[in-house]
Amino acid sequence: xxxxxxxxSATVDFEADGVQHGFLKLPISNDExxxxxxxxxxxVVVNGxxxxxxxxGGNHGDEYEGITALVKLANTLDxxxxxxxxxxxxxxxxxxxxxxxxxxxxxxxNLNRSFPGDPDGTVTEQxxxxxxxxxxxxxxxxxxxxxxxxxxxxxxxxASHALDNKDQQRQALEGAIAFGAPxxxxxxELDAAKLFDTAVESQGKIFxxxxxxxxxxxxxxRLAIAERGVKNFLIHYCLIDGKLESPSEPQVYVxxxxxxxxxxxxxxxxxxxxxxxxxxxxxxxxxxxVYDMTRTGSAPVEYRANRSGLLVARRFPAQVNMxxxxxxxxxxxxxxx
Ligand SMILES: [Zn+2]
Numbered sequence: 001x002x003x004x005x006x007x008x009s010a011t012v013d014f015e016a017d018g019v020q021h022g023f024l025k026l027p028i029s030n031d032e033x034x035x036x037x038x039x040x041x042x043x044v045v046v047n048g049x050x051x052x053x054x055x056x057g058g059n060h061g062d063e064y065e066g067i068t069a070l071v072k073l074a075n076t077l078d079x080x081x082x083x084x085x086x087x088x089x090x091x092x093x094x095x096x097x098x099x100x101x102x103x104x105x106x107x108x109x110n111l112n113r114s115f116p117g118d119p120d121g122t123v124t125e126q127x128x129x130x131x132x133x134x135x136x137x138x139x140x141x142x143x144x145x146x147x148x149x150x151x152x153x154x155x156x157x158x159a160s161h162a163l164d165n166k167d168q169q170r171q172a173l174e175g176a177i178a179f180g181a182p183x184x185x186x187x188x189e190l191d192a193a194k195l196f197d198t199a200v201e202s203q204g205k206i207f208x209x210x211x212x213x214x215x216x217x218x219x220x221x222r223l224a225i226a227e228r229g230v231k232n233f234l235i236h237y238c239l240i241d242g243k244l245e246s247p248s249e250p251q252v253y254v255x256x257x258x259x260x261x262x263x264x265x266x267x268x269x270x271x272x273x274x275x276x277x278x279x280x281x282x283x284x285x286x287x288x289x290v291y292d293m294t295r296t297g298s299a300p301v302e303y304r305a306n307r308s309g310l311l312v313a314r315r316f317p318a319q320v321n322m323x324x325x326x327x328x329x330x331x332x333x334x335x336x337x
Contacts, residue, residue, distance in 0.1 A: 008130040012044045040094040043074035050084025054139040061096025065212035066145025069226035115199040132199045141206040141237045148214020154313040157183035158210045175208040178236035179229040188256040215316045254330035260306045263327040271320040283308045
C-alpha cells in the first residue's frame with residue numbers, strides 16, 4: 001500500500017544555487033496554536049552539480065555537540081566553497097531540542113526509534129517519514145551526529161556498520177575514519193530496526209554516525225572534534241576542497257562485536273564507576289559498584305567487565321536504575337572491516 005504524500009513542506013528550494021535558510025514545516029493543531037506548525041530549521045547550500053551530503057544533528061534533542069557544530073556550519077558555509085549540495089538539519093527532532101530533551105514533548109517520540117516513519121503517525125513519526133521518503137533519496141552521503149545526551153558520556157568516535165553490501169560498507173567505513181575523531185568504530189546496535197541509520201543504509205546510501213561526548217552539554221575539546229569531523233567528512237566525499245585534518249594522537253580502532261559489550265544495571269542506587277572514560281579494562285575487572293541509597297551498612301553490588309577492551313561509554317548521572325546501561329566496553333582492534 002502506498003503512503004500518502006508527507007504533510008511536511010519545505011520553505012527552501014533544494015535545486016536553487018546559493019545558500020538558503022528556511023524550515024521544514026509540519027502542520028499541527030493544538031491548544032497553543034489552532035493552525036500552527038512545527039518548524040524545523042534547515043539550510044541548503046548548492047553550487048552546481050556534484051554529490052549531495054545530508055548533515056543531521058538533534059535526532060535526539062539533548063545531544064549538543066552535533067547541534068552546535070551544525071548551527072555554526074549552517075551560519076558560515078559559503079556556496080562558492082561547495083561543489084554539489086549540502087543539506088544541514090541541526091535539530092531533526094526540533095520539538096525535543098527546543099525542550100532540551102532526548103524525546104519529543106509533543107508525543108514522547110524518540111525519533112531514532114521511529115523510522116521509517118509514517119505520514120499518518122505521530123509528529124515524530126511524520127518527521128521520520130519525511131527524512132526517509134524526501135531527504136534521504138536526494139542524498140549520496142549522510143552524517144548523523146549523536147552524543148550521549150543527558151544520561152550517557154561517550155568517547156568521541158565516528159562509526160559505521162557491518163553491511164551486506166561490502167562496497168557500501170567500505171565507503172562508509174572510510175568516511176568514519178576520515179571524520180578524524182580520536183576513535184573509529186564498527187558499531188553493533190542493540191536493535192537496528194527503527195534507526196535512521198537503517199532507513200539510510202537500506203536505500204543504498206553511505207551512512208556515518210558519531211557519538212561525540214555527552215552529559216547534555218559541550219566542551220571546547222569535543223566541539224572542536226565535531227567541527228573538524230564535519231569538515232573532514234565534506235572533504236572526504238568531495239563536497240568541499242581542503243586537506244583532511246588528522247587527530248593529534250594516532251586513531252584508535254574499536255569493534256563492538258555483540259551485546260556483551262553492554263553492562264546494564266540490575267539494581268537501583270548510587271553508581272560508582274571505578275575507571276574513567278577511555279581507560280583500558282580487563283575481563284573480570286570490577287568496573288562499577290552500586291550502593292543502596294536507602295540505608296548504610298550494606299555492601300555494594302559489584303559489576304565486572306564481561307570482556308577486555310576500552311571503556312567507550314558510561315552512564316553520566318550518579319544515580320542508576322534497573323536496566324540502565326552502566327558501561328560499554330569495546331574491543332581494540334588493529335583494523336576495521
Ligand atoms: Zn542520539
